[in-house]
Amino acid sequence: METIRLEFNSNIKSKILELLSSFSSDELKIVTEHSTFEAEKKMVQARIDKIKNGTAKYSTFDELEVLLEDTISKYED
Template sequence: METIRLEFQPNIKEKILELLSSFSSDELKIVQEDETFTEIKRELDASLEKIHNGTAKLYSFEELDEILEKTISEYES
């Protein structure tokens, strides 16, 4: 199966659902997006924009390793 995402005005929702209900459950499954999906998508879009415009804070593997070691050592005490 393939998945597509539709955005539509609320006033046509019933028409769309009426059309889609003409298909069998083997042919079509309606999947509702939840608020979690929308929030995560918003965060990822913002992160991607920062990468594209050069304002994202990026770390090398070595820098990340140093940060993690420091954090772990703080909790080991």
């Protein structure tokens, strides 16, 4: 299956849903988008911008391992 994102005026929602309801569940599945989509999109774009302009901070595998071990130990109990 493929996924597309639609933006529409709220006054046509019932018409869109009526049209979509004519398809079977094998043909079409309506997926509700998370309300945090726009915030996540901005966060990802900010990270991409940091990578492109050279201001991103990178970690070595050893630093990552220490961070992960610390995080895991906090939640082990």
